Amino acid sequence: MKKTLLLSLALSVGLLAGAQQRNLSNIRKAEVRPIDQGINHTNETAVQSTYTGGEIYNRSGDLLKTNIASSSNVFGIFSYEQRVVSAQPEAGMVFFGNRAGGPLGATGNDIKVAWGANESATWSNYVITPETGFNFRYPSTVVYNPAGNTNPANMVAIVSGPFTDAAGWKGQFFGSVKLDGQNKNLTYQNNEPNIYINHLNIGLNVTKNGHAHVASQRLNGTSASYLSAGWEVLNGAFNAETSQFDWEPIVQVQPALLEDGRIDASSLVFSPDGSVGYLLGTAVDADPDYSPYGLEWPVVYKTTDNGETWEKTEPFNFSEINTFKENLYPTRADLDLVVPRWYNKWVGGNRNNGATVDIHGNLHIAGIVRSTNSVHPDSLSYFYTEEPVLIFDVFMNGDGTWNAIFVDSVRTEVVDDTNPFGMGWDQRIQMSRTSDGSKVFVTWGDTDPASWGINFETNQQPDVFTWGYDVTSNLYTLPVNVTELSEYWGENFWLHVSDMVIQNGSKYHIPVSTSVPGATQDNPLTHQYLSGVYFDESDFILLGSNDTEVPAGRLLVSQNYPNPFNGSSEVVVSLSSPAGVSLKVYNLLGQNVLEVAERRLGAGSHILSINASSLKSGVYSYVVTAGNERVTKKMIVK
Structure with missing residues (x-):
């Protein structure tokens, strides 16, 4: 399927003359996630590189x-x-x-x-x-x-x-x-x-x-x-x-809607013990308290009696969420007003949201949320053409209010129905949780043009991306491209994800299937189970918006992102108390080839930048030291 799509679809956007060239001026680049305001960036100094190659590490x-x-x-x-x-x-x-x-x-x-x-x-x-x-x-x-x-x-x-x-x-x-x-x-x-x-x-x-x-x-x-x-x-x-x-x-x-027609992105989810359930979709509610700007927002009903009766949840103004204010564009008429907008039938083709319920009985909705260009009645269908397209986990706080965490950027547009296959597809965003609901996960499929060196504008060669959030500790992971550079790179079509994950020790396995399609929608498909998609407990290292402190006695070090990479990559280090922090990179021979000199950092989260421009392609280890604590992880330079 990869070769078929590359020949039949990618020609429409053009292949680069050289396979190793990067010409991405027309592609929306995925930005490295903002962690929190006030994070310190620390640069590195180069040490001579002697490594000449190595096998790809699949994190x-x-x-x-x-x-x-x-x-x-x-x-x-x-x-x-x-x-x-x-x-x-x-x-x-x-x-x-x-x-x-x-x-x-x-x-x-x-x-x-x-x-x-x-x-x-x-x-x-x-x-x-x-x-x-x-x-x-x-x-x-x-x-x-x-x-x-x-x-x-x-x-x-x-x-x-x-x-x-x-x-x-x-x-x-x-x-x-x-x-x-x-x-x-x-x-x-x-x-x-x-x-x-x-x-x-x-x-x-x-x-x-x-x-x-x-x-x-x-x-x-x-x-x-x-x-x-x-x-x-x-x-x-x-x-x-x-x-x-x-x-x-x-x-x-x-529900009473402002306009006739279908409700988009419907979901039905229940809490781990089954005591709470939610039925939801996105639509324009007829009640202005629920839709103050006349736009597509979540319409949510709740049950506490195993689905026998359903009541509408309390209205909430989603424009009050700080995460949206920090990541979305304001309206043109009021630069202090950010109005989020979920999927709707006029914009894009981003068709679905994921949903789950956590250990506290709170609803989570993962999906693409965009900015509103204008809230004037004559301009409600307009949106920014050059804005970043972002995925958020939007969730209830348990007190009638909502919050959100930025998950990742969407790298490509949807494939529409005019493609040779005859049916389009989007990022197929889905959510999972642990058996007790203490951790929730977002998984989706997207094409990363930077990996391919090809000017992909649509999601023609999807990889499996995933992200996790620990509800109890308020720590979350970096988003991970699971299949990049693997045997299954760009061959992950018609993604389906389990609503439950399987815990094995410190690992949280996310059951995933993909399909091998034929030339058109009418040809047979083979469905495949993709094993090896998981997070480890140590991957939950970033502080959510409600926390300002790292758990006592913990040095939290993220996997570098992006990984694999060329150029620069970033590592997030979170400290429970001030400490002297250094980072050293080693090749497979154990030689120190790069380092970030030790400096005193305060409690909280800090970003250490790794500039690998002087390193040859291969597998390396990086060691972060803070006081008497050390954490070692692997990285790949492309």
Whole structure:
């Protein structure tokens, strides 16, 4: 797929004459993240380099892609709203569910559920077939593990989505089946005559206490003319006697919107213990308290009774968040006013947000937030054409207010539907969390033009990027390009990410799948599990906006960013108390080739800059010393 896209897509933006040249004047560069105001920058002095080469170090571990399933075409897995990858952290298992077909078996009307241990290349599968005359479409799949069970055969797959018959779209299906094929129980509900879309596959999830939830956005009318009828939520509970899920009547949630049409970027997420859930999307709310500027902001409903009733959360003015003021452009008419704007149907094509709920029951929304050029009623659809496009984790504080952390810059625009594949894609931003919700993660796919030396303007060769935030310590990681320069560089299409991560000691593994597409959207795809995507506890080193102190007795040293790199890279050092700090770089022979001279630094976070212009390509180690503490990490010079 990489070669196909490079030939068919990259020619439209032009290849550089020399593969090693960098001509990025027309590309929006990803900026190194701002940490906090007042951070000190310390430069280095050069020492003679003697290293001549080395193997690439992959900071995210040994990556491996395993073929686990296939589909007849891209429509089996293309929607980000589908739950395709999920995990059972306590069992250390990962699950993949999709509309099947293609080279690995079953038909395009079936659902295949595949499962394997995290980091394992051995997977099993079970095929769910529909009733005669029906065809599964756009399915979501998640797996429940009953309390005390250790046998995968007794785990229960939950599935939902739309189905068709010979005449076309028919209705929705939902139900469950054990992974050994027993206790299959599926329900098929026909659409009402006035339904245009009602797919019942948004945010399918199951909590530890055995409650399953899935949502649908209901559109009444036809493709030529339709109105948003809000959401529908289906709730179920596990019945230990039957090993099935008992389903309750549909619950309707209909927000009052300023304009007709669909709600964008819908999500349904629940807290670790299932006591709190959120149903959300972006839209223009009819209530000016919720939408004071008439723009697309999150519309959020909350439940505390397992989805039986839903109440709208309190209004909040997102323009009051300091992180937005520090990173987004102000309006032209008022340079003191920054008005954030989420995805909308006129701008860009950045279609989705990720969402999760943390250990405190607070909602997190990860997505692209842009600046508003003007809040004049005649100019609401305008935006800055040259502004940076940024990803934020926007989250509740628990007291009715919200906060945000800048995650990373988006490096390319979306690929639109006019490309040779026939279907476009964006960065597919998704969120995950630990089993207890103490850490949350953002994962997405993007193309880094600086890595390729090619003037990519759109997301044609996506890599897997990820970022993590520790809610309890208020420490977060640097964003990491996991697949850059690896065997899978630029070949990470149709990304799906589990809503749960798997903890193994100090490592937090993020289950990820990508797909190998054919030449067009109608050709079969092979789906692959990408193992080796993880953060270590030591990677959480940057202080969030609510903290001013490093935990006592800790020297926190980040992985250098960017890495691999040429030119300069930066290391963040956080101190709990003042100390003399130095940084030394060593080659594989143990020779000191670069150093930042020791200087006295105060408590807090500081950036040390590494200028590698004098170093040859290869693998190096850098050692940060503060008083009696030392931290060693590896880096790659390209």
